[in-house]
Amino acid sequence: MTYALVRPARLDLNSYARATGLHPEAVRRLVALGLLEPVRDARGELCFSPAQVAVAARIQRLHHGLSINYAAIGLVIDLLDRIEELEADLRRLSERH
Template identity: 65%
Template sequence: MTFALVRVRRGDLRLDLESFARYAGVHPDLVRRLVALGLLEPVRERGEWWFGADQLAELARIERLRRGCDLNYAAIGLVLDLLDRIAELEAELRTVRRSRPPTGGAPWTRTDSR
């Protein structure tokens, strides 16, 4: 069993399709299907697909949703988009909350009309 592993930049490792599938424990046809559905986005160089470590995490996330929630791959795309949007909104909310000065109490205990 051999892996085609390439270090592109410091800390940036890439796996070819076969190695990525083997490392993730899935069939390469499933990886091709996920790419076709837009759930995975490999880097394309000289006709080859290359996957980074972040794509392994994304594949694990996809498989957790498929198995845990019994979703088909088309529905998983929608769920992933919604989860990513929720994460963005939560990050924005944390940023806004950190930039506000303290208000001196919970909003439901205030007596003024703020």
């Protein structure tokens, strides 16, 4: 059995909203759409890992830069992640040969 020596850093909803520049209601909407993956603390409140700040930035870039609505952003992110995986696979294959 192992024990964590340090509690993982988490941001509460308001801290996360400030860090991302989003209104807390917008954050809740992105959670409802499945675009953000918070955890719940002992009180049931939303908490976000610091890595989720980068996810929010990516969502905002897609929304503002490409005028993609929030409902479609999930699909676009899935496709971009899959492209990244395929490109990494190609690099690994080319390194073998």
